Amino acid sequence: MEGPKLTDVVLLACGSFNPITNMHLRMFELARDHLQDTGRYRVVKGIMSPVGDGYKKKGLIKGSHRLEMARLATETSDWITVDSWESLQPEWVETAKVVRHHYEELPAAEQNNDDVDTVKYAKKRRIKENYFKGSSHQKSKERPQVKLLCGADVLESFAVPNLWKQEDIIEILGHGLVCITRSGCDPHKFINQSDVLWKYRNNIHVVHEWVTNDISATHVRRALRRGQSVKYLLPDPVLRYIKEHDLYNAESEQKNADVVLAPLQRFTGASSS
Ligand SMILES: Nc1ncnc2c1ncn2[C@@H]1O[C@H](COP(=O)(O)OP(=O)(O)OP(=O)(O)O)[C@@H](O)[C@H]1O
Numbered sequence: 001m002e003g004p005k006l007t008d009v010v011l012l013a014c015g016s017f018n019p020i021t022n023m024h025l026r027m028f029e030l031a032r033d034h035l036q037d038t039g040r041y042r043v044v045k046g047i048m049s050p051v052g053d054g055y056k057k058k059g060l061i062k063g064s065h066r067l068e069m070a071r072l073a074t075e076t077s078d079w080i081t082v083d084s085w086e087s088l089q090p091e092w093v094e095t096a097k098v099v100r101h102h103y104e105e106l107p108a109a110e111q112n113n114d115d116v117d118t119v120k121y122a123k124k125r126r127i128k129e130n131y132f133k134g135s136s137h138q139k140s141k142e143r144p145q146v147k148l149l150c151g152a153d154v155l156e157s158f159a160v161p162n163l164w165k166q167e168d169i170i171e172i173l174g175h176g177l178v179c180i181t182r183s184g185c186d187p188h189k190f191i192n193q194s195d196v197l198w199k200y201r202n203n204i205h206v207v208h209e210w211v212t213n214d215i216s217a218t219h220v221r222r223a224l225r226r227g228q229s230v231k232y233l234l235p236d237p238v239l240r241y242i243k244e245h246d247l248y249n250a251e252s253e254q255k256n257a258d259v260v261l262a263p264l265q266r267f268t269g270a271s272s273s
Pocket residue numbers: 013014015016017018021023024027149150151152153154180181182183213214215216217218219
């Protein structure tokens with residue numbers, strides 16, 4: 001007897017990943033379990049998309065280093081990949097456009113082998129096999145859904161004036177969003193208080209992280225500046241890479257210190273001081 005038809009989903013996480021931490025990786029595992037536990041979805045792939053340097057966030061180190069650390073961190077995963085498209089764009093790209101890009105590009109990308117720079121070949125083959133195994137879209141040629149994966153702080157940032165365009169929020173919610181709880185945030189309350197989020201509430205999956213994990217990249221950078229240990233907060237190969245290139249110090253934290261964050265610049269017309 002055939003079970004219910006599963007909807008294929010690709011999870012897309014956008015962020016600074018400055019640097020990538022174990023919690024960024026856990027987010028994918030938590031989200032996949034949650035979606036698959038509903039009995040409605042099959043998660044075929046995870047994509048991590050580090051933001052470009054044009055985002056201008058304080059302390060944001062070069063995209064090439066953040067990409068490489070993300071690649072090192074995901075080497076042992078057979079379903080989480082790293083994509084460089086966003087970080088290679090000359091200017092900061094709205095997250096809605098990143099979701100659209102992956103939604104439009106995915107089937108083509110899966111059918112040719114030209115993204116070997118983002119995933120090593122053997123790993124790419126495993127992901128491709130997984131992607132097509134028993135896949136509903138293989139027969140129907142249906143595109144998988146691309147759902148944005150984020151922490152509750154990003155969801156709550158939707159309310160920050162001039163940070164997000166309303167039409168972008170609607171486009172993202174149309175695709176669907178998976179939100180991981182984070183200390184200090186109450187996504188259910190936030191959804192209840194926002195008319196637009198309430199309208200799309202069935203497309204928002206809130207994943208409760210019971211083993212509260214407060215790792216933040218800010219904490220990791222601060223500890224590194226102070227010469228404190230960050231071992232076990234991020235994968236060993238990432239830590240080795242950070243040390244080898246001396247990536248985080250007082251100087252790197254001052255990057256973009258006097259610059260307005262790109263979305264605020266774009267949506268208010270503000271510029272650097
Ligand atoms: N501990 C956590 N719990 C839940 N979500 C998290 C956690 N850490 C990061 N995220 C999520 O991961 C994504 C990428 O986040 P980001 O690169 O900003 O990491 P961060 O740890 O929040 O860094 P920073 O402290 O520099 O803001 C965001 O969606 C963010 O909400």
